[in-house]
Amino acid sequence: DAGVIQSPRHEVTEMGQEVTLRCKPISGHDYLFWYRQTMMRGLELLIYFNNNVPIDDSGMPEDRFSAKMPNASFSTLKIQPSEPRDSAVYFCASSFAGRETYGYTFGSGTRLTVV
């Protein structure tokens, strides 16, 4: 398995533009998580899905952020409009509830810079 795949790896955009981050979880995993990492706040959970259904989006900072999971193999995190304070590394992770001993697998992350 290729692991959790995120794209793009790096994104530089201007303030006010729409940004879309993409994630492909490991095949067969039924949970998908989006995290954001900054120096100040560390890793913060934004939202997570179970069987493509959003379960907890309380970590989504504002209405400018939205996430979707149209099928078991794809999820997007969208920021519209983007702001400089959104600059961070965004990670996607997946897990399988039936194999709790295996924990989470993280993607390589998308480094977002909003100028």
Place this chain on the structure above:
Amino acid sequence: KQEVTQIPAALSVPEGENLVLNCSFTDSAIYNLQWFRQDPGKGLTSLLLIQSSQREQTSGRLNASLDKSSGRSTLYIAASQPGDSATYLCAVRNNQAGTALIFGKGTTLSVSS
């Protein structure tokens, strides 16, 4: 609300030294605890996962212990090497299958040769 704290925030040691990284959590009702390694500019690599019913897990030179009642875990690294230099993150999952991991801010380790 579960909070995870890691001490120290940074640690520098000479090669060959044995060391301990600490993790504490405020709510002892956890499902499991996971230690990750993160290299600069990279993603997270899982090192060890301890279920709530377990006391420790070992992988090579790494040993992680869990004391759920006191809300503590330690990651022991034996005979440290320069290649061990990275940030080590502790994360807990509350006592419900499938819930999200809550992370500490990590300990950045530097091992000098």
